[in-house]
Each structure stands twice: as C-alpha cells, then as structure tokens.
Amino acid sequence: MEKGSGTYNCMTDYQKLEDHFRSIAHLSHAESILGWDHSTIMPNGGQQDRSACLTELGVIKRKMITKPELLDWVDSAKQDASLNNWQKANVREIDRLLQTTHQITDDLAKAKSQACSKSEFAWRSLRAENNWKDFAPLLKEVIALSLEEAQQRASHTGRSPYDALIDLYEPGQTTTSIEKTFSQLRDFLQPFIPVVLEKQKSQSVIPLQGPFAVEHQKNLGLEIMQHIGFDFNHGRLDVSHHPFCGGVPTDVRITTRYDENDFQSSLMGVIHETGHASYEQGLPKDWITQPVGHARSTGMHESQSLLFEMQVSRSKAFFDFATPIMQKHLGNNTQPANMLSAENLYALSTRVEPGLIRVDADEVCYPMHIILRFEIEKALLAQEITVDDLPEIWHEKMQAYLGLSTLGNDKDGCMQDIHWSYGALGYFPTYTLGAMAAAQLFQSACKKHPNIPDEIAKGQFSTIRTWLAHNIWLQASLQNTDDLMIAATGKPLQASFFIEHLQTRYNGA
C-alpha cells in the first residue's frame, strides 16, 4: 500500500494519486471477481465466509480512498499546470470519488453495509414467500440508513437528499431534470400503450413451443456473442439466478439463465449483457486502473446494453441474420411450422403486454415501471411516505399506469426488485435514461452510416461497433455525460429519439 518514502520523494502529487489509484483498482478487481463468483458458482455453504471477506476488502478499500494525504494531493494536482487534459480529467474523477466517499461517515458506511447485507440475504427467501411482514422491518432499517446517507451527502453538496443519491449513478441528473423527461415520456406512453395493444391484437403470432435444451441455448448464445463481437479472450458466459455483467475490463463475466420453454428470454439477455461487456471490453486498456478510465455512468452503461438488445437485436434486420443460426441450434421437425421464422421471431420479440414484473417488461411498458419507482423513491426520501405505505402505493400506481393490481401480491409488487433491499435508491431512473440514450446513439450512428441495418441483416457489426468504440467506449470518463452525448449525437440526452423509435417500431409512424 505505502511506497517507501524514497520512491514517493521522486513523484509529483499527481503521480502519487495515479500510483495509489492503481492499487485501489487491484482491490476492486478482487471485489469484482469474488462478487461474480458469489453470484454464480459459489456453493451455499461459502456464504458467510465470503461475506466477511468482501466486507474486509470493502473496509480496506474505503480506508485507502479516505487516506488523508489524498485530499492534499488532489488540491496540489488541481494547481499543477503541467498536466494534460487526460490527467486533468483523471484528477476531476478522483476528486469526485474522494468527495463521494468522504460525504458519509465510516460508521454510517459500515452500518449501511451490514443492514443491506442482512436485508438482501433475507429478501431472497422472503420475496419468494410473498412475506412482506418479515421483510418490512429489514427494509425500514435500510431505508432509514439510506435517508441518513442521502442527508449526509446532501449536507456536503447543497443538493436535495434524493438528488445526492441520483448523482451517485448518473452525475449531472437531478430530480427536476428526470421529472421533466419522465413526464414527457408518461404523457406519450399513457395514450400510446393502448394504441399498440389494439394494433397488435390483429397480428397473429405463433407462441414458442419448447423444450429448448439448455445446452443448445447456451451454444446459440455463444455463437451470437461471437458474431456481435464479444471478446472471449477477455471474458466468459456463465449462469446465475439474476443475469448481470461483472468482472473487470480485461475479464468481463456475463451471465444468463435458461428457461427451457422460452429461448428468446435468455438470448435477448445474453445480447443485453454483451452490450454491457462491449463497453467494458472497449474501454482503453491502458486506462483501466485510473478513475478516468472507467465507464461514464450507470445510465451510459445501460445505453450500451439496450442499444445492442433493443436497437440492434429486436429488429427485423437482426432476425434476418440470426434466424438461420437459431434454427440450426434449436430447430426440429416436431415444432409448429414457421415458429422459428424471422417474421414470427421478430413479432414475438416486439410483443407488448403490460405485466407486473419490470425485468420481463417489453420496451414500451418498461418506462412506466421506472416512473412508478422514481415517484416512490422521491416520496420516500422527502419523508412524505414510509416503508409501511409501499404495498398500497405500489398497487395504486400499477393500477394507474398499467391497469394491474398487486393487492396481496407484494412478491410481484414492491418486493420484486433486489435494489431497495441493498439500499440502491436513485438507481432505477438510469434504466430509462439508458433506453433513451440507446435510441439517440443508434439513430445518430445510422444517420452517419445508413448501411448499418443492412449490415446487421448480414451479421456484420463492425460499423456500429467502430462508431460506438470511437464515440463512447474509448472516451471512458474523459467528458461528462452531456458533453459525451453532444459530441456523439450533436445533442444532450433527450427523450425524443426514444419516443420516435417506439413510434416507428410499434405504430409504423
């Protein structure tokens, strides 16, 4: 951790920062891979010991980030006229990380970590049992600590408590900016959803009829990943209960889960995670130990997964290319005729149907799930509602936005997501910000390279990948999100591209 003073004496304060953050990156590497292992292949009996290990690493890392000298080094580096733009951006990101870490006390960090660990672990079984009564007290503790966290962060920044949390995931966004965007989306979607539903009523689709063997689905996923550009020298595909993208940029671990009756759910999941992985694998390899070398934000990360899943792959062009591959892996002569046709698979993959579960939602209904959560989080952090109110409020909003009831069904209502159980308030909006950015980026790329859809239909992904690499991946955190979006698309992030995308795809507008 510490270098000999001899070494340090020859270094500028900026160099000391780079050196120190290189060590921190190595610790983050350990946390990432151990976290992946925990969620994929660790036997159950390893649980308690692994948690203790991860807590220890977290304590060591926090101690390294809050090392008092770092604040002086940052102050000095900010005055250092010899730094180039990359180094300046690195200092900005380091400064942000230090501020974010210092905003909350060690005691709160520890208390929240323990409460979240307990609550998340309990959530796994209590959700399955639809047991709100026993989950509520655990969630209350997490929400109380999250509120304290938000207040501590707010007191350092002058932001509102909810803004302070949003900023952790999507720097630059605020409750106000998100409200503006989300109200635009809600105003569009509330009348749009019934129109699409009515229109799709008259379309006939052949439902998938399995079984589709897991081994065949896995091979299909691996082949599609290869085509899209996943780098298997720097990553793997495995299985987990909840699909995710983990690991480190030189070793990106994506996961999926298989349903023998529905191969599209796993396949689209694999493509989604391949989008996340492409961002990580596409970050400049020489930068990855420094904060400036990290992916820009949670929302920008989601933009890459949704660009590959929603923009590239839930398209007619993609099914023109991929259908023969799906037929090769999954087809047999007992299946209904045309079930595995490009037309039917496209229709299935763009079917709209309001449902209770966010992660199963189609791209039209999805934002309503997010808006609901955003409104509830805002009210929780403004202390206008309490944890006890959640089941009722959730039900009311589901009724209002998607016409569905969750009365007595908290499992599929306010208990369905893992996020609150581990205190990640302020995270949900980034899913829809990501969907918006995905549409905006894809439309800009296609405007510049109109042949992209034709290439996708031939299984060629190099033009879209090169454009993304240049505009997003290789930029890492050099710029803030607004500047990044303006440089790539000419405009800051906005909802209009996403709305246009939905109109084109779902209403032939």
Next chain:
Amino acid sequence: MEKGSGTYNCMTDYQKLEDHFRSIAHLSHAESILGWDHSTIMPNGGQQDRSACLTELGVIKRKMITKPELLDWVDSAKQDASLNNWQKANVREIDRLLQTTHQITDDLAKAKSQACSKSEFAWRSLRAENNWKDFAPLLKEVIALSLEEAQQRASHTGRSPYDALIDLYEPGQTTTSIEKTFSQLRDFLQPFIPVVLEKQKSQSVIPLQGPFAVEHQKNLGLEIMQHIGFDFNHGRLDVSHHPFCGGVPTDVRITTRYDENDFQSSLMGVIHETGHASYEQGLPKDWITQPVGHARSTGMHESQSLLFEMQVSRSKAFFDFATPIMQKHLGNNTQPANMLSAENLYALSTRVEPGLIRVDADEVCYPMHIILRFEIEKALLAQEITVDDLPEIWHEKMQAYLGLSTLGNDKDGCMQDIHWSYGALGYFPTYTLGAMAAAQLFQSACKKHPNIPDEIAKGQFSTIRTWLAHNIWLQASLQNTDDLMIAATGKPLQASFFIEHLQTRYNGA
C-alpha cells in the same frame, strides 16, 4: 484494518491478535479463490491484471502480518496466564507465522515474488518446447533468490539454509531427519522394485480401451466423491491443467483433468483431491480464521490425499464397491470382456512401471523421484552444484534410481515440475513424508477398527472418516506433527508402515 482505539482499549493483547488474524484470514480467502479462478476458468487475457491484483493482495497481507505492534502483542500474550490451551496453541502458531514472515526482508520478498511470477509463466511454454537454454537464466535468478531467502531465514534460526526452507512446509523435519528416512526407503526400494516388476510380468492385465466421454467421467467422479464424503455444500469439482485442491475450508475447490483414453487417472486424481478436501472441510469451522485452525503441515495434508487415494482406493475392497458404479457410467458392449472388472481395475491401478514423470508415477517408484529431487535441492542450497549442472545430474540420478535416461529430454527431466520455477524448494520431501504418514495412519485406524476394509467394500466410509476427523482434522494445528502422529498412532512418523504397506500390496508379504 485498524479498529477504533475505543474498541481496542477494551481488548487484551491476545484478543487483538485474534481480531487481527481474522482480518488476515479474510484476505487469504480472497487470495485463495482468485488463485483458483486464475488456474481454472479465467480467460487468458485476464492474466496480467489478475497477477497485479494478487501481488497487491500479497503486499497488503504482508504489511498486515509485519505490523510492528503484533510482536508486542505476541510477547504479552505469551505471558498471559489466563489463556487456555487452545489460545496458547494459537499464540504459538501466530508467533511462528510472524517469525517466518519477518525472517526475510520486504525487498527480498518482492524480488522473489516477481522473479517467480516471471519464471513460472515462462516455464509453461518453455517446458513444452523442451527449451532448457531459455529457462535456465530465469531459474538461476529464482534459485539465487531462494538461496538468499534460505540464508536470511537460516541466520535468524541457526538452522542450515535447506533446513530453513524445509521447516516452512514441514515444521520439525530437517535435512538430517529426512536423510535418515529416505536412506531407509532407498535401501528398501532399490532391490524391491525389480522384484515387483518381475512378479507383475506374469500377471496379465487388460489395458483400458476408451474413449471414455468426459461428461461420463465427470459424473463418475462426482458420484464417487459423494460416496467418499465430499461436502458439496462447501465445495466444487472443476477442471484445470494441473489438478489441485484450493479455496477455503467453507468452500473447497478441487480440480481434475480428463483423458478420454484413461478414466482411472482422473478418477484417482479426484479421490486424491477429495482427501485434501476432506481435511479442509473437516477442520473445526469455528477456528478457521485463526492460525491454530489451519491444517497442520504440507506433509500432513498430503497424508490425507494419499490415504484416500493409495490406502483406501487402490485396494481390492474399494474396487469391489466402486466397479459397478464405474460400469454404470462408462461401460458399453464394445469394450473388451472383463476390462471393467474389479480384478482388472485393481491390477491396473497397482501396476508398477518406472517412468520419467513424477506425477504419473506409481506408489512404489514415487519415492525415488522425491529422493532424487531432495538430493539435488540439498546440493543446490549447499552451493555444491549450480543450475547449469541440473540436466546432467538429473539424468545421472534417473539412471541410477530408475534406470532411465533424460539426456536431451529436459522437458521430462529437470524441467518437468512447476515447483522450482516458483521457488518452492524444500517442498518435495513432503510428498513422501505424506505417503509414509498415510500408511501409518491407515494401519492404525484399521488396527483399531478392523472392519474398515469390509466397510469400504460396501461403500461405507464413515468409520475411517470419523477416525480421521477425531485424530487429524479436528486437531488442526493444536499440536505439532510428532505429537499429532503419536496421539493418533502411538508413534512418531516413520517409514516402516509405508514399507510394510508396499510389501503387503506388491509382494504379498
């Protein structure tokens, strides 16, 4: 890492030690799982970054172990009359760990770690290429640093340099004690091997004729592990180039490799690693964060793997039980009649044939491979020979001990093992000490419970496991090896039981 002074003020120095070593255990957990991942499933492109991560963890751990206050706490704990025997043993083990770590300088630890990492990585390809010329300079650096390490350790302890290294793996053993044992073994084996070879000439065996599908071999291995008592709630079986037992006691990761033409090699490997795993899984769960809770030594660990592989499983009783299971997984009607009979499988698994490769050696020839390495290590550390002499000396000793030549074949000669490439001198003797302990323990267990072989023939392993749990696993490091062996078998470790075992099994004596 540090506790608030408030917490520490309420603790005795002994309690501070326990607390500190609990943190160190969590770091070791991270190192173990990341090391396992590195050797099993990590994609190649993750290599450099992972090495940096492991180096960082090593630096942090060394810093935690060399924290200056610890020496004072140990001194104080040694005077603490309130400690019980378990705590006293813990202090003894902590003291030993501190001494061992302090014996070498930070600079040497770092230099050796870097040289070993470079040499081990190069060894993988250079060995395959039989490229001694390019490997020798790398090995020279490692051996020079190992010599420096041995000298630094010797200067602190008054031991000879080689003794100082041996003590790292098998506390209590010395060059003299091992020489005495090994000369006894050599004197027995040199005339014994030709007798066994001559005897086996007249036995007809049906060689294995594959292919044996990997998937079937895997299922066979898993079923046998289950029978023997591997706890899958606290462990896994995976694949690696070199089989090993890694992970942590609550999550033991064993590996194997598959040869489609020879299922016995993988199966016996799986049983061997299950022996290691049984020790780790059998350690007292409440002790595992403390040094007294660790397995006793490298040799004792090997005794458990060899007890399960050589004593339990390369026996007629075992094949009586396991042959139907092997037939179920691997049998088909294209195979030669009786190939998968208990009699033939037992004969194959006890076939003696001098060969160049240690890891493929039968249990009769194996000690000669170890004696050869022991003699060479001793000469290297006494500076009687240099790295340049290795190919020639290796060849001469192979000629003398097993009648085989390695001239021009360093790949299967002095380059065959990974150990020297990463500077593990003093390790090899523990393999044969383990074989001796395995025979001694198994004979003692069978003397106490003469029904053990009959039980094995029925697939019942609880009596032998309970005996081992009581006498070895649950003892962890409470006693030194001699006391442990005396308590379990009535005698300190000696070669006579192993010699008797070989005579009984291979010469019907």
